[in-house]
Amino acid sequence: MVHGELWTVKELFVTPNEYIYWSVQIVMYPFMTGLVAGAFVLSSLYHVFGIKQLKDIARFALVFSFALLPAAPLPIMLHLQHPFRGINVLMTSHFTSAIAAFGIVFSTYGAIVASELWFLYRKHFVEQSLFLKKRQDKTLSEKLYYLIYTALTLGAYDISEEALHKDEKAIKILAAIGIPVACFLHGYAGFIFGSVKANALWMTPLMPVIFIMSAIVSGIALCMLTYIVTMEIRKILACRKQSPTYSPECREEIKSVEINVIKMTAKYLLFFLTFAISLELLDLIFRGYTAVKSWDVLRSVIYGKDFTSIFILQYGLGNLIPFILFLTPGLTIRRAIIGVLLVMFGVFMMRWNVVIGGQSFSLTFAGYMHYHLPIIPHDMETLKEGLFGALGVFISPFILFYFLAKIFPIFGLKESH
Amino acid sequence: MISRRNFLKNTAKAVAGISVPLAALEILSPARVQALKADSAVRWAFLVDTYKCVGCGFCVKACKLENEIPYDANVTRTWVERYVLTKDGKLFADSPKGARDGFISTKIDLGMGNFHDVKKEEIKKAFFVPKLCNQCDNPPCVQVCPVGATYQAPDGVVLVDRTWCIGCGYCIMACPYGVRFFHPKYHTAEKCNFCYHRITKGLKTACVQACPFGARQIGNIKDPNDPVAKTITTERVGILKSEYGTKPHVFYIGLDEEVR
Numbered sequence: 304m305v306h307g308e309l310w311t312v313k314e315l316f317v318t319p320n321e322y323i324y325w326s327v328q329i330v331m332y333p334f335m336t337g338l339v340a341g342a343f344v345l346s347s348l349y350h351v352f353g354i355k356q357l358k359d360i361a362r363f364a365l366v367f368s369f370a371l372l373p374a375a376p377l378p379i380m381l382h383l384q385h386p387f388r389g390i391n392v393l394m395t396s397h398f399t400s401a402i403a404a405f406g407i408v409f410s411t412y413g414a415i416v417a418s419e420l421w422f423l424y425r426k427h428f429v430e431q432s433l434f435l436k437k438r439q440d441k442t443l444s445e446k447l448y449y450l451i452y453t454a455l456t457l458g459a460y461d462i463s464e465e466a467l468h469k470d471e472k473a474i475k476i477l478a479a480i481g482i483p484v485a486c487f488l489h490g491y492a493g494f495i496f497g498s499v500k501a502n503a504l505w506m507t508p509l510m511p512v513i514f515i516m517s518a519i520v521s522g523i524a525l526c527m528l529t530y531i532v533t534m535e536i537r538k539i540l541a542c543r544k545q546s547p548t549y550s551p552e553c554r555e556e557i558k559s560v561e562i563n564v565i566k567m568t569a570k571y572l573l574f575f576l577t578f579a580i581s582l583e584l585l586d587l588i589f590r591g592y593t594a595v596k597s598w599d600v601l602r603s604v605i606y607g608k609d610f611t612s613i614f615i616l617q618y619g620l621g622n623l624i625p626f627i628l629f630l631t632p633g634l635t636i637r638r639a640i641i642g643v644l645l646v647m648f649g650v651f652m653m654r655w656n657v658v659i660g661g662q663s664f665s666l667t668f669a670g671y672m673h674y675h676l677p678i679i680p681h682d683m684e685t686l687k688e689g690l691f692g693a694l695g696v697f698i699s700p701f702i703l704f705y706f707l708a709k710i711f712p713i714f715g716l717k718e719s720h
Numbered sequence: 721m722i723s724r725r726n727f728l729k730n731t732a733k734a735v736a737g738i739s740v741p742l743a744a745l746e747i748l749s750p751a752r753v754q755a756l757k758a759d760s761a762v763r764w765a766f767l768v769d770t771y772k773c774v775g776c777g778f779c780v781k782a783c784k785l786e787n788e789i790p791y792d793a794n795v796t797r798t799w800v801e802r803y804v805l806t807k808d809g810k811l812f813a814d815s816p817k818g819a820r821d822g823f824i825s826t827k828i829d830l831g832m833g834n835f836h837d838v839k840k841e842e843i844k845k846a847f848f849v850p851k852l853c854n855q856c857d858n859p860p861c862v863q864v865c866p867v868g869a870t871y872q873a874p875d876g877v878v879l880v881d882r883t884w885c886i887g888c889g890y891c892i893m894a895c896p897y898g899v900r901f902f903h904p905k906y907h908t909a910e911k912c913n914f915c916y917h918r919i920t921k922g923l924k925t926a927c928v929q930a931c932p933f934g935a936r937q938i939g940n941i942k943d944p945n946d947p948v949a950k951t952i953t954t955e956r957v958g959i960l961k962s963e964y965g966t967k968p969h970v971f972y973i974g975l976d977e978e979v980r
Contacts, residue, residue, distance in 0.1 A: 313831040320899065
C-alpha cells in the first residue's frame, strides 16, 4: 500500500498522488517543539527580566525544557520514510530548505539549554561530588551518583562566592541568548509550513509568529501542569513522611506558594494566549476579506468540514473556556489544572488544524481528503504514525524528566545542604 | 650518505605530505565536466495537445511499466484527468486510478464510492487533460529538499536520488501540481523525470511513444528546428498554475480555465 493511503479518504476531485502525507507525527512535531520553546521562555522570564514571582517555576521550567528537547526531533524521526538517513540533514544540508536549518538551530538551542543548566546546577554537582567522595562504604547507587556528579562537574570545583557570581552572570547571558534562539527554533517550525506556497492554508507570513505565540502558551501551560503535579506530590509527602520536615504548617506553606506561583504564571499565560488568538483571527479575517482563488475551498473547510475541530474544540474548548476559568476571581488549583489542560488541548488542536487541515483539501480546490488516525496498530507504519506513536512521543519527556529530576533536584536545593 | 632507514622515513613523510593537498583534488569524468557547465544546449520541454487526447490511458500504462511503478499501486508519475462541464455551470472531474485503464465508464468518480452520471444533453463541454511533472525552471521541490536529494539537471529535468532521499515528504507538500509521491517499494520521493534514461539516449518518453494520437510530444526548446520548440514558440500555448511562479515546462494546447 502507498504511504498515506491507509488513513486518507478522498472525496470529489482529488489528483491520484494526493494523500495526507504529513500525519499525526507532524502534528506532534510543532506541538512538542512548542512546549520546548515555551518552557524555556518561561524560565527566561525570571533569569533575564528578573520577574521574581516566577523564581520557583523558572528552574523547574529549565529542567523540563531540557527533558523536552529529544521530543522535538523524535516525531520527525518516526515520520521519516528513511529514519537512518535522517543524519543526512546535518551531513549534506541543502540550505534553501527550511528543514535543513533544523540541525543547526536545534543543536545550538540544545547547547544553550545544557550549558545554562550546568551553570545553574554546578554548585550542586560539586557539593554532591565532594560529599559522596568522603563517604565510606558507598552503596552501588551512591557509587553511580558519585560517578555522574563527578563527571558533571567537568573538573570545575571552584564554588567560591566569586565563582558563583560569575555563574549567575553566565546564566543570565545564556538565558538572554536563549530567548531569540528558542523563538527561532519554533518560529522556523512555523516557517516550514508558512513557506509552502503550494498549500493555500499554510502560506502566510503570520505562520511563524502564530506558532511562536501558541508555543509559549503551550509551554507555560505544561510547566504549570507539571509544577502543580510535583507540588501535589510534595504536599502528600510532607504529610506522610516521618521526616524532620514534617509539619502541618509545612503543608500549608507549600499550598500557598503553589497557588501564588500558579496565579502569577496564569497571567503570563493569558497574555500570550491573547496574542496567539488575535493573530489567528487576523489571519482568518484577512483570508476571508481578500478572498483569493483558494478562499472558496478554504471556507468550505474552515466553516464546514473542520468546523467542530476549529471553532468548538480549538477556539471554544481550548481558548474561550480557559479564559473564563482563569479570569474568574478566586483561582483554585483544581480550576487551574482544568484550565491548563484545556489550553494544551487547544494548542494541540491548533497544530492539528494547521497540519491536517492544510491537507484536507485537494490541490485542485475541488476535492477533499479526510484523515483517519490509525488507532490499533497492525504494522510498523500504523504504530509509528498512529495514536500510540503520538502518545509515545508525548509521554517520553515525562519519563526523561523523572530521571533528570533525580540528578537535577528541582525543589529545596538550599534545604538539602 | 643517506641511510636506508632515513631514506624510507623521508619518503614516507614526503608521500604523506603530498597526499594531503592532493586529496583536495578530484578526478572528473568528461561527462561530469559537461554536466557541471550550466549552459546546456538542451532544455527539455513537453507539449500536450489536449484536443487530441481521448483518455485511453495508454500513456499511464506505459509509464507505469517503463518506470517500474507497481501497477496496482494508487500512485502514478503521469495521469489523465477528465473534465465535464454542465450547462448549469457545474464542474465534474475525475481521474480514476490515474486513468491507467482509460475512462471506461461515463460515470464521474466522486470518491467515497459515489458516482455521478452526467446526461449527454446536460454537457456543455468535456475534455481530457494529461498531467505529468512540469520540470519547472524554478522548482519548489528542489528548493525545499533538506538534503539535496532532488536536484535539477542542466537540461531542466528534476531528478531524485533514491539513495539519498530521507523520505520527509517536504517536496511532495511543496509541489503545486501533485506530481510527487512516495515510491511504494523504495519509500523515497518519486516523480516523472521525462523518462530520463530514454531521452538522454535519443529515445522518446514511454508516454509519448505509447500515445496513439500524438497528444504528447517531447522536444528540446533550445533547438529552433525542433518541431515541439517551434510549436511552443510560435503558437498559443498555456501552462498550468502560473501564479506559483514555478515556470513550468509542460505546455498545453487547448487549455481551459477550468483545468486545475
